[in-house]
Amino acid sequence: MTTLPATKVLSPTQVERVPPLWSQWVQHLWKVLALPLLLFLLLPIGSIFFHLTPTEIWRTLQAPQALQALSLSLATATTTTGLTLFVGTPLAYLIYHRRSPLTRIIETLIELPSVLPPSVAGVALLLTFGRNGWLGQSLSLLGIQIPFTPIAVVLAQLFIASPLYVKSAALGFASIDCEIRKAAALDGANRWQILRYIVFPLSWQAILSGLVLTWARAIGEFGATILFAGNLPGRTQTMPVAIYIGFETSLETALTLSAILVLISFGILVLLKSILHASTSD
Secondary structure, eight states, X not given: OOOOOOOOOOOHHHHHHSOOHHHXXXXXXXXXXXXXXXXXXXXXXXXXXXXXOHHHHHHHHTSHHHHHHHHHHHHHHHHHHHHHHHHHHHHHHHHHHSOSHHHHHHHHHHHHHHHSOHHHHHHHHHHHHSXXXXXXXXXXXXXXXXXXXXXXXXXXXXXXXXXXXXXXXXXXXXXXXXXXXXXXXXXXXXXXXXXXXXXXXXXXXXXXXXXXXHHHHHHTOOHHHHHHTOOOTTTTOOHHHHHHHHHHHXXXXXXXXXXXXXXXXXXXXXXXXXXXXXXXXX
């Protein structure tokens, strides 16, 4: 009498873990479909570094015009981020705290600059702060000239980038359980104490994310800046503007500044994700 080989009996849990054949095909299909977009996003960035050598980068960084554009971009983007934190936080809290049809309209208007074409934003700023603009005429009487100055660079960046912070901070404030604030109020905490000890500590991740996005968007702003602030080397020529001009005068300078912007943006995103990951894992 022959004995049949023993067959392995799978438990119900093990059966659920064995994917059917069609599921395996779907998984492979998703990987294949994801690859073209991934390559499309990575190859152009990699091509920037492929056409550069360390010697070319070092030679470009020694050029005064490149250093001026780099320092101006870093300074104006940092100033813009600081101003956004100072004036954007109360606005974000107002949007979150008082939900009404009016605040929803205000929220939509705040988000509008971030979706406008940059050229439209530049024209709007010129019509407002230009010599014949609504506010520009009054400022000219006081001897204040904004267009084609470093102040214009900051205002252009603020107009385009600040809505990112306001939106992120408002979402962070809205994610806080209202019962926590009510409990603190019942314990005798005033509004400032609730903000300081509850709202800001619980929403710091959204605030930090908004600030990083604002800084990254500000340092990469081009369209509104070149229309409103112009291209004055050492005065209003930021890195994106220098890259644009570099394609007509010096491709090496344009590629080097492009690579620097890529590295700065990548480093900021990695730092942000590391901080957020460390905070969630604690």
